[in-house]
Amino acid sequence: MQFSSALLENAVNEFAKLPGIGRKTALRLVLHLLKQDQEDVQHFGEVVSRMRSEIRFCQRCHNVADGDICSICANSMRKQEMICVVENIRDVIALESTQQFNGTYHVIGGVISPLDGIGPSQLNIDTLIMRIQKEGTTEVIFALSPTIQGDTTIYYIQKKLPDTVKVTTISRGIAFGGELEYADEMTLARSLQNRLPIESYVSTR
């Protein structure tokens, strides 16, 4: 693409660095911003750079935070002795959107994957174990990817936990709206093994 303005070209190049945004889309976004008020665009730029420079990570659970401790850990209405272990911030947002969980989180930052060179020491597992021991956590819920790596991670962490802690994982099975014939055999087999009594099924709807 040929631009007659270096300012325009630089802005397009910056947008095109973002994931899933090609040069044509970047140009569309930049031309949209060009039509907005100067103040609004200034605000856009400031909010984005402030986000990067001022955001912090919760010292307790590694979730994003505006201060030392995130708003979930700081909330005394939530069950602090219950920890849901997730891979990343996006999973926290997804689980929070269900409005079904009233405990706290621990973001471990990925799953153990030797092929990708990710071992337990690269993840926030030590802080999780320490936190559980220190705080006298009563329940740990794993909400990790349903993959071999996710299962390995669960197995690794679980072996390090005190026996007094109740350990569970989110259930796996056929998704709502999913069709049996398109489910893979592994999922179908598991959902048969872990079949639920009808009462509990009805009450969760």
Add this chain to the structure above:
Amino acid sequence: MQFSSALLENAVNEFAKLPGIGRKTALRLVLHLLKQDQEDVQHFGEVVSRMRSEIRFCQRCHNVADGDICSICANSMRKQEMICVVENIRDVIALESTQQFNGTYHVIGGVISPLDGIGPSQLNIDTLIMRIQKEGTTEVIFALSPTIQGDTTIYYIQKKLPDTVKVTTISRGIAFGGELEYADEMTLARSLQNRLPIESYVSTR
């Protein structure tokens, strides 16, 4: 979506204002920026707000420019007596990408569309006429949308031009790689009427 950080939420809201970017995509972009170096994100914010505050429009052709005059108008290698009339900046970029045009442009900012309340006075038509008279332009090429509104605009401007100016429009017909059976009747009829001698067809390939 529930965020545990106001900084994150503000950044997502800003991205979600952009056209074609929903909240999930906005979150993906923001989390990507969160992983980048602080300097790079700072640079992103600065480039975007600088683009809006410092960009100017060419006083001669209304294209984007870094100064009073855009780089196309300032380029003495281009045929200044030849003007291609386009609707917007994006059309200039598209035509420049062909590397087939060596004249100048005039961005009129849209087409005459009474139903949308756009009359000739809202467009940069007066400056075009004045420019043609003042500069002694020899050729005007219209590259407007192939719609009723585009044709109306061409007709309106053409009537105001001196007889000495050669006036043309970019050709309309079947696109390269297009298939005859899927072309609309209007396009097919026009491409029959404006059929080309084989020599000129071959030489333009």
